Each structure stands twice: as structure tokens, then as C-alpha cells.
Amino acid sequence: MLIDSAKIYVQAGTGGNGCNSFFKDIFNRKGIPDGGNGGDGGNVVLIGDSNLQTLLDFRYNQHYKAEDAGHGGSNHKQGRRGKDLVVKVPPGTIIRDEANGLLIRDIAKAGDSVIVARGGSGGKGNTKWREASHGAFGEERTLLLELKLVADAGIIGLPNAGKSTLVSKISNSHTKIADYPFTTKSPNLGVVKFHDNAFIIADMPGLIEGAHSGRGLGDKFLKHIERTSVLVHLVDMCPIDGTDPIENYKKIENEIKLYSSVLSKKPKVVVAGKMDLSGAMDALARFKKNIRKKVIPISALNNEGLDSLVIEIYGKVKNAKEKSEENNS
Template sequence: MADFIDRAVLHVTGGNGGHGCVSVHREKFKPLGGPDGGNGGHGGDVRVVADGNVHTLLDFHHRPHQKAANGKPGMGSHRNGANGDGLTLRVPPGTVVTTRDGEVLADLAVPGSEYTVAPGGRGGLGNAALATARRKAPGFALLGEPGEEATVVLELKSVADVGLVGFPSAGKSSLISVISAARPKIADYPFTTLVPNLGVVQAGQYVYTVADVPGLIPGAAQGKGLGLEFLRHVERTSVLVHVVDCATLEPGRDPISDIDALVKELDEYGDLAARATIVALTKIDVPDARELAEFVTPELRERGFDVYPISAVTHEGLDALKFALGAAVEAHRAEHPADESPRIVIRPKAIGEDEFVVRPDPESVGGFIVEGGKPVRWIRQTDFTNDEAVGFLADRLARLGVEAELARQGALPGCDVTIAGITFGWEPTAESVAGEMGVVAFGHRGTDPRIEAAEGRERTSAEERRAAKRARRVPYELKESDGYQIGDDDD
């Protein structure tokens, strides 16, 4: 089995956020210490980073499931949980990250480029962070959010200067073995090359890389043979070399028809035919092949090709070909200077992404579904075993305007409302909404208009009783028997 993997499907999961802590400070002689629960730590992110020391996607082929570390839960005494360690996946430069549908998420062409595939979940707030002037001692905390899950496809597109393309057994592997230190398998049967081979060539002052891909056949751009699997490796090349076998014994084949077929396949794959092209007529050490090469060279040059008859056995014509390739690569580099700095991908958040949408639930009569970034996140943060936490969720949804929108669309008290897969019976809490429906609104957590009204009546009754008591009081009379002198001041 070949140990070169240039495509891998990756299933990644960010770390879960740690839960917030519910705690009340307890210390001798301090009975009202207040809440001191810490926040949970954030979950780790899963990142893909281009590393020049990595050359294959083999690791992800054998281990396609990757997960970052979870955040730690908060603790008492205002101690926050530790953040989970992020997971860094190192891939070769030239790796493209796509969805299964083919949408490009990131192109990591330069070493150091990175992309966050699966962000970790946020840590939940502890009850100390949830305390307010009206809610001095919350008896609940927020849960940590789960990390995001994603399935992506990693495709390696070799970053080479020169790409060798041609029919099977045209001599591509032999050519790269004699002009570089690469040692691919060479045999006299088609599709000997099963994986791309890379080699570094030095010709005088020129230094460049050459990629040899498996042989192409008619229909390769539609998936025939091995061409479609590996044509991606010549997408980034500066120069293409059509390696043409002049000694083939197959009927119906000649250098002109071979080049026409190669140009057609390259053009159908992705307009690669417009790339700078050099033709290498191979195996001229065979007498018949030399005659055929001399016969077709004028016609190919009339078409605008630079033609070099070569022999990998006798090394004839190799020096001229290497220097010609070096000059073509240098010309391309001068016209397209390479940017060696990592690419920064900025993905601005869409306007209204955190807002919500309310729509009727097709599976529930009179029910509604609420969608949106904030409502979904709040549902994930809520501990539904804690009544106070559920009330806090209701307050947040009311402030966001969910209740007003439900009322506008005709929702009735008790109807089913589903958010992030959680269904509950809706009871309006906002005073403006509840007043229109004729039901009692309880307002924010910790307040109840019925209790406040009763307390107001009790205060009024107490004040009335105190006033009546003052009115019934008799003024104290001074008496001589008490030791006071009664009389005029002039006496």
C-alpha cells in the first residue's frame, strides 16, 4: 500500500466549555458572604496549520476523528476553570480545506497559514458573575456550551514549479529520476506511478521543484484512470511539460495526437492548457523514435511549443531541457512574486446573525419554532433542572423580543415553542405582552406584582394604624406634685 495520502476526510470537534459554579461564601462571623461561584473555562479550538516539515496527510487517513480538550468547571471562592487545550493539526503547505459539498473554507498555501475548523464552546458563568442589584444571590449558574462539530475534506495540492504530464509509460518517472534525486518506481507497464513524485532540480543558478503525476488517458478529467485523483497536483505549477513517448507501439497514437489529447484533458479539468508549456519528446535513443521526433518537431514549434528531444538513458538533451525549465520558472516568478507571509482570512459576522426568527412549527398545531444564534446559545447554557435558571432564560428571551414576536404572530399562552430541539409551553412574562392577553405577568426574576401589591396594602394599613394611634394620644399635664413650679415667670 502506498504511504502517500493527498486526500482525507476529517471529523473534528471543539472542546466543551466548563460549567459555571453555584457557591455562596461561608466564613465565620460573615453570614452574608454573597455568591462566589467562578466561571467555567472555554473549550479548546481545533486548528489546521500549514507546516513545511509535513509532506502527506497520512496521519489523518488513519485517525480521522480529532477532538480538542474540554474546559474545566468553575469553583467556589471566585476560582475560574482552566481553558481547554487547543488541538493543532499540522498539514503540508498547499492543503485546501473544503466542505463535503466542495465549498472552499481555507487555502493553506503558505507555511504558517492556519484555519480554525471547530471552535470550542464558551464556558458558563458562575453565580457570582450573574449577581445584580435585583438578584443579589443567584441560586443557579450557566452551563458550558458544547464545542462545534464539523466534517471537512483536506486536499493536498503540491506546491511545485514544474509539472510533468503525459500518457502512461511515457517516461515521466525516468525523466524525474535523472534530473533530480527522486527515485520513483520505474517499470515497463502502464500506471507504474500510483502517487505523485516530487524532485528538486538544480541547473546552474536555477533551483526549482518538479512534480511527476500518474499518467493521463482520454477521459481523465471525468474520472477515468488515475488522472482525476492527481491532476490537482499540477494546479499550482508555473510550467507544464508534456512528456510524449516517441517509441510507443500502440496503434492510433503519435506525438501530435497525444499532445492534442493532453491539452483537451487539461483544459476540461480547469483551464490548465493556458499554462506555459514545454514539450519533451522522449526515448530518442531508439532510432525510430528519433526519426519520429525529428519529423514532428517543426509542426509542434509552429504551434508555439518549445520542443526538446531527450533520452533518459543516454541523457541526451537533458541539460538544455533543465535550463529551459529553469528560465521559464524564473520568468513566472518575476511576473508573480510569491507572498511568503501567512494569509489572514477575515470572515465578518453577518448582520443580524445573533438575532432570531420565529416561524410556525409544521409538526405542532399552534406551535412555533424560534431560531437564532442567541436563543440557541441560551438554551444550551440553561440548566432545566433549576427553576431559577429557567426563569432567567425566560427573562432573556423576553428582553430579546421573542415574546413580543410570538404574540404578534398569534401565539397563545400554553402553546408549544421549540428552541434548539427543546419544546416547552409558553407563558408570557413580559408585562406589555401579558397585559394584552389578560394574564398576570411576573416580570423579572425576584419580583411578583401580586406580592408587591399585597406588601403595598400592608404598608398602607400599618401607616393608618400609626396615625390613628398618634391621634388618640393624651397630652401629659405637669403637676406640682411632680416637683414642677406652676406659675407666671414674673412671680
Template sequence: MHFLDQARVFVRSGDGGAGCVSFRSEKFIEFGGPDGGDGGRGGDVIVECVSDLNTLIDFRYQQHFKGKTGMHGMGKNRAGGKGPPAILKVPVGTQLFDEDQEEPFADLTEVGQTVRVCRGGNGGFGNAYFKTSTNQAPRRANPGEVGEERTLFLRLKLIADAGLVGLPNAGKSTFLSVVSAAKPKIGAYPFTTLHPQLGVVAIDGREFVMADIPGLIEGAHEGIGLGDRFLGHVERCRVILHLVDATGEHAGKDYKTVRTELNAYGGGLTDKREIVALSKIDVVEPDHLKKQVERLRRACGHTPMRLSSATRTNVTEALRAITGIIDADKVAEGIAEAPAWQP
């Protein structure tokens, strides 16, 4: 399945059903009077958050959604039925924007959340509604109210506890494949990862979700390379694992390049807790590794971790450091852990 994190859709609620003009015409009933029923309400347009989706790819093939028109009123005081709603199913983490795309008016972060984006039109009154003591045989009925319409922009921001950032070929996909069951594409060339990947990481009986996004290069905020559009998927992360390639020319400059792009993007990414690690330490000479560690220490302000996904060197330590930050963040937010199940 292809990954799509942005979509534009046109939605319209259903029109209300028309009221009915009808009179009783039954045998032996001399003064029947009006008995036209009201029209039914048009179908709403509802956006629902579901658990079995992780992309907006469905909206590439269908961009128009419309609620059904309410049923018209009928004789014998029978009101029309309500029109069925149009339901748009979206993955967890979807934000809804109007055409200006400035601020989201809804953020669906939990399964089962629903938002009514267009209200169905009211049904028209039948002629029985207009009966009065002075007008006992009205011959008028209202048409149904016209439904609402609007253009929506959907933007998906994956919900993960930890995010992987770094330059292309920094070893992010390899790290994710080692610590989780995810199978991201891995290759010895830049931009192997073309869209975000999620993996569930298990460590010390605990689990958390980690997101890997495509690599950043200098000028990504200006659209160079794959740009910075995928950084939205780490906005919800509690901690960032910043991988720096030990085989690069200058680890300090590589670190600052990525931090510059994070700062240019905004979204509070530079304020998040960060773990800095030097990756691929198994393929560099000890002298060069020592220089890279010192360069990276001067750039980030503290001694970085040394990682090797191939040999699993310090991988467990990195995961424990991530879970420590996640737990501390949850405690600060007052989120209590669910008690362990016992028979």
C-alpha cells in the same frame, strides 16, 4: 509511507465549563456571600500547516477530532481553565472544504499558517456573577456553551515549480530520477507511477521542485485508467514539461490526447507555460524520429525538444528552459530573489 491526497474528517470543539454555585463559609465571616467562579472556555479545533508532512495518510487512521471541555468553575471565585485545543497537522498545500466541496474556505500554502475551524464554547457564569444589590445570595449558575461541530474535506495539492505530464510510459519517472535524488518506481509497463512524486532539481546553482504525476490516457476525465484526480498537483506549477514518447505510433496524436484531458480537467492547466519534448530518442531510428518530430511540431505549433534521459541528451537544456520560465514568472509577480549569503 503511503500517499494520500484527500481525506474526510469530523471535528468538534469542546464545550464550555459550567459555572459554580458556592458561598463563603469561613469562620468569623458572618456575611460571606456568593463566590462561585465562571467555567472555562472549551478547546478550539485548529488546522496547522507544518513542514515535515507530505501526505494526508494520518487521517486514514483517525477521522474524529474533538477539543477538550473547559474546566468547571470552583468556589473562592476560582474560574475554570480553558480546554486544550485539538490541532490537526497538515502538509503545505492543503485546502479545506465544507461538505459541499465547492470552494475551499482555506488554503494553507506556508509553514506555520493556522486556521480555526471550530470555536470552543464559552464557559458558564458562576453565581458570583449574578450578585446584585437586591439579590445578594443568588443560587443559580449557567452551564457551559455547547461547542461547534462540522465535517471537513481535506485536499492536498503539492506545491511544485514544474510538473511532468504525458501518457503512461512517456519517460516521466525516468526523467525525474535522472535530474533529482527522487527514486520513483520505473518499469516497462503502463501506470508504473501510481501516485505523485516530488524531486528537488539543481541546475546552475539554482534549485526548484518538480512533480511527476501518473500518466493520462484518453478518457481520463471520465475516470478511465487512474483518472485525472492527480492533475490537481500541477495546478500550482509555473511551467509544465510535456513528454511525448518517440517510440509511440503517432507523436502528434499522443500530444493531443493529453492536451484534451488537460482541457477537460480545467483549473487553468491549458493556460500554463508548456515545454514540449520528445523523449526516448536514443531507441528510435533516425527516419522514424524525423517523422515523429514533424508530427509533434504540427500538433503543438513549434519545434519540440529532443530528450533522452538514459544518455542525458538535452536534459540540461530542458532544465535551463524550465528555470528561465520560472524566473520570468517570478519577475512578473514581483517576487525578488533573496541575496546570496556572504561571510
């Protein structure tokens, strides 16, 4: 199950106390101050890790505290610094401060990191004829984590359009498949190999009318395709409920547009699915005449048209990445 939101409490380490110490010998009975400073407390750091795909761990472990620092000692000894606590999160995690809702960091890719709570400063020793001081407390805050899956391509369509079957055929994903709507309850990721290259594809739960406003948890699912480079719109040419493929296509396109104008402008690959069924060829001819866009017919069940589809998706993903790199350079 995909857990895509969580709330955690983080606390940085407390700084060590400064030492109040005087060195005395037979020549200096008043004593010379030699108290060392306390160490700084450890920070709490969140970092992206590609081995994680959900926020499930944070449902069971919600409190994170970095190490406190060591105190200063006599003879100018500096207190040990507290160790940082590194917390791993999946790429695509958005971090917000619960207190004000402000964005702290978007962990877009593996290796991205941010200090979410800074350790307290160590107290000063009396080595410079000053009064020794206590270490400061570390920062503490409650964080809201929200996961948006990172995928190159996202498959969209109505429930039972055949998305899970398609993803399982072209990738290494093994999703639950059955002949009834809403089999997929959460997004699934698969890796599609293309010669010496590969791209990540996301199987999104089926959308329905009103998805943009939250109907059927549609808004929660739509947010996961915001990071994708390419949208793959799979349309069932022979819906079991007898609905019109053209109208079904328009419904999903309208939901995408209502949810986000930016999302609706992403490159798309239109796919006609279940071409192995009786009447699919006639439906495809009518569909292409009305849609007036390039349509790739497939039968995932019979492994027909899948190579052409992978080539088309890979080409659009590659172009999208090249444009993104040009814009960022």
C-alpha cells in the same frame, strides 16, 4: 501510495462550568458570592506542515477532540482554559464542511492555519449575584480533506512516455520505473537543484483520452497539476505501440484544455524524449515541423539534454513566480 482524500470528525472542547459559591465569616453570615467563571474549551486548529505529503494518517485516525476546560472555583478562581488541538496537514489541503460542501480554507502553504471547530464558552460564576451557569459545548463537525500537490512544475504525457525516468534523473525522487504503461500509480515529488536554487517537480501518472472526464482516474490526477506554475509535456519520439508522436501530443493537450482552460494556458516546456532510440531524429524533425514550438530533445537514459531542460524549466518557473508576486502586490 498517495492518499489525497479523507474524512475526519473534529470536536472542540467544552467550556467549564461556573462556580456557585458564597464566602462566609463571622461578620457576614449570609455569604458573599465568590464563584469564578469556567474556562473556554480548546479549539481544533488545522495547520500546513511541509514535512507531510499525503493524507494517509487520516485514514487511520479520523476523530480529533480538543481539551475540555476547567470549572470555576470559589474565591473568584477562573477555570483553566482547554488546550487547543493542532492537527497538521500537508500544504495543498483543501478543507470543506461535509454538511454543506462549503470551502472552509485552502491550506496552500506551510504555516497556513484555520480554526475548524471553536471551543465552548465557559459558564459564568455567581460572583455578581447571578446564578452560576454551565459551560457551552464545543463545535463539532465532519470535514472533507482533499489534497492537491504543491509543485513548481508538473510532467504530463502518455503512459510509458518516460516521465518517471526523467524525474529520477534530474531530482532526488526515487520512483518505480519499468518498461510498461501505468508504472506510476500516483503523483511523485522530486526536488531539482539548480546552482544555489531549487524547484519542486511532480511526476504525474500517464494520461489517456477521456482523462478530463475521469477515465483512467485522469480527473484525480489532473487536479494535482492545477497548482503547478509550469507544465512539462514529455512526448515519446519512438512509442513502442507505433503511434504518432504528433497525435499523442495533441491528445494530451486536448485533455488539458477540456479539463481546464486556465490549466491549458500555463507556461509549457515541450520535451522530446527517448532520443537515444533508432529513428528518433527523423521523428523529431517531423514533430518540430508540425508543432512549431520550441522543443528540447533529451535522452534520460543517456543523460543527454538534461542540463538544457533544467535551465528551461527553472527559467519558466522563476518568471511565473515573479508574475504571481507582481499580481499579488
